[in-house]
Amino acid sequence: MTGSESWRPGANLAVLRARAQLFATIRQFFAERALLEVDLPLLSGAFGSDLCIEPIVAQVNGAPGYLQSSPEFFLKRLLAAGSGDLFSLGHAFRDNERGRRHNPEFSLLEWYRCGWDEQQLMAEVEQLVLAVLGDRPVVRESYAKLFNRAVGLDPHRASVADLHRRAVACGSWVDATRAASLDLLFAELVEPALPAGLVFVYDFPACHGALAVVEDDDNGLPVARRFELYCDGMELANGYRELTDAAQQRQRFEVELAQRQQAALLAPPIDENFLQALQSGLPPSAGVALGVDRLLMCQLGCNDIDEVLPFSWSRCR
Amino acid sequence: MATFSTNDFRSGMKVMLDGDPCNIIDNEFVKPGKGQAFNRVKLRNLKSGRVLEKTFKSGETLEAADVMDTDMQYLYEDGEFWYFMEPESFEQHQADATVVADAKLWLREQDVCVVTLYNGSPLSVTPPNHVELEIVETDPGVRGDTATGGTKPAKLTTGAVVKVPLFLDRGDVVRVDTRTGEYLSRARD
Numbered sequence: 162m163t164g165s166e167s168w169r170p171g172a173n174l175a176v177l178r179a180r181a182q183l184f185a186t187i188r189q190f191f192a193e194r195a196l197l198e199v200d201l202p203l204l205s206g207a208f209g210s211d212l213c214i215e216p217i218v219a220q221v222n223g224a225p226g227y228l229q230s231s232p233e234f235f236l237k238r239l240l241a242a243g244s245g246d247l248f249s250l251g252h253a254f255r256d257n258e259r260g261r262r263h264n265p266e267f268s269l270l271e272w273y274r275c276g277w278d279e280q281q282l283m284a285e286v287e288q289l290v291l292a293v294l295g296d297r298p299v300v301r302e303s304y305a306k307l308f309n310r311a312v313g314l315d316p317h318r319a320s321v322a323d324l325h326r327r328a329v330a331c332g333s334w335v336d337a338t339r340a341a342s343l344d345l346l347f348a349e350l351v352e353p354a355l356p357a358g359l360v361f362v363y364d365f366p367a368c369h370g371a372l373a374v375v376e377d378d379d380n381g382l383p384v385a386r387r388f389e390l391y392c393d394g395m396e397l398a399n400g401y402r403e404l405t406d407a408a409q410q411r412q413r414f415e416v417e418l419a420q421r422q423q424a425a426l427l428a429p430p431i432d433e434n435f436l437q438a439l440q441s442g443l444p445p446s447a448g449v450a451l452g453v454d455r456l457l458m459c460q461l462g463c464n465d466i467d468e469v470l471p472f473s474w475s476r477c478r
Numbered sequence: 479m480a481t482f483s484t485n486d487f488r489s490g491m492k493v494m495l496d497g498d499p500c501n502i503i504d505n506e507f508v509k510p511g512k513g514q515a516f517n518r519v520k521l522r523n524l525k526s527g528r529v530l531e532k533t534f535k536s537g538e539t540l541e542a543a544d545v546m547d548t549d550m551q552y553l554y555e556d557g558e559f560w561y562f563m564e565p566e567s568f569e570q571h572q573a574d575a576t577v578v579a580d581a582k583l584w585l586r587e588q589d590v591c592v593v594t595l596y597n598g599s600p601l602s603v604t605p606p607n608h609v610e611l612e613i614v615e616t617d618p619g620v621r622g623d624t625a626t627g628g629t630k631p632a633k634l635t636t637g638a639v640v641k642v643p644l645f646l647d648r649g650d651v652v653r654v655d656t657r658t659g660e661y662l663s664r665a666r667d
Contacts, residue, residue, distance in 0.1 A: 212514075213509075214512070257537070260507025341513075344510050
């Protein structure tokens with residue numbers, strides 16, 4: 162952004178009012194359901210080991226600190242401490258993410274329901290999103306079904322070689338791993354074929370489990386009890402039935418850290434506080450994170466996140 | 479030579495792809511929340527003119543193409559080459575038929591057009607958006623018919639054929655939009 166106009170906000174006054182109203186609607190929605198709002202740190206000495214999420218590093222008292230990419234670890238520590246159902250509405254940071262649907266700093270709503278599974282939580286996500294957007298068609302489908310229809314391969318059973326070959330045919334580049342090939346095929350073939358309105362995609366391939374429970378489905382196939390919500394083809398929310406097993410979680414972290422080191426990425430320390438919280442006992446629960454800026458884009462029909470943020474990163478330099 | 483990362487790709491940027499200079503038309507950053515980031519890039523191959531879409535891993539780099547758009551005066555053609563001159567340095571460049579391509583239909587001596595140089599040699603020629611050319615061949619004009627909206631083909635000095643209103647005649651000078659090849663108006667002398 163250059164020139165004498167760069168001081169101006171990206172969102173106009175009408176959008177800023179809609180934004181304020183959206184925040185009020187979200188807080189009202191959870192107040193009616195008696196979820197506790199918590200205000201969490203944005204800085205931590207630890208960071209998630211997700212292979213594909215890059216931290217923004219800060220200096221804190223002479224040591225590295227990390228601007229948090231989601232409030233997940235803090236929220237789960239509160240759950241383990243006996244908070245009961247709770248939510249956080251705040252900012253999250255992810256480096257190298259900038260585009261029409263991405264800003265390195267963005268607003269994230271995340272909430273947890275004790276004793277619920279991912280299907281119950283999907284129903285609540287639907288209620289909140291429809292309360293904001295008004296009536297829209299809603300579809301729920303498994304990842305395998307959508308993938309099979311658009312790609313013609315079974316995402317759980319197809320070989321990595323077959324998935325990779327199909328992915329290469331779509332684009333000039335893709336890493337020869339199951340996860341990367343699935344991602345590319347999903348973005349290039351499945352997303353454009355999603356129907357308008359809300360689409361909940363659930364039961365992800367096990368390699369896309371992240372922090373979700375992985376268990377056998379009715380066909381004896383291991384699936385991650387994870388879901389994603391798309392609105393008019395745009396990814397809006399990601400939810401899990403939460404993995405509560407500390408040993409399994411530590412193992413996933415170590416695998417991811419090894420992958421990060423192999424890819425010459427920053428390898429932050431494992432969040433031992435989080436693992437200890439799991440050890441002491443995370444109640445069975447389901448949680449979801451929803452991109453608030455994108456929800457506002459859907460509500461107002463905006464095509465660029467810059468239009469719904471007062472100051473996107475391009476206006477902060 | 480400089481390189482550009484996918485993060486810096488902007489429309490109008492000139493990069494090398496598979497040995498050919500390309501113009502970036504659009505760059506879309508794509509990233510599933512938990513998945514790998516990539517860029518969906520639309521480019522025009524400046525040699526063939528073809529538009530292609532390609533997917534790049536985010537952060538991948540391409541070499542910058544030594545491509546420059548330069549204003550030049552069109553001088554003349556000798557049957558094999560078309561000659562252009564840089565107005566400041568008087569430096570002359572020759573371009574063959576594949577480079578000049580359809581632009582030859584709109585080149586009038588002395589007119590200033592844009593010559594795209596690649597490694598110092600002409601790669602393509604873009605004529606001015608509007609040119610004035612004389613009609614050398616057309617059916618006789620229907621005098622007074624300025625209202626019916628009918629048209630007829632007319633051949634211009636450069637060999638281009640455009641549709642013109644019925645009242646125009648040989649020797650008339652017309653103004654044409656070179657991007658669409660459409661007649662705009664009769665030029666006043």
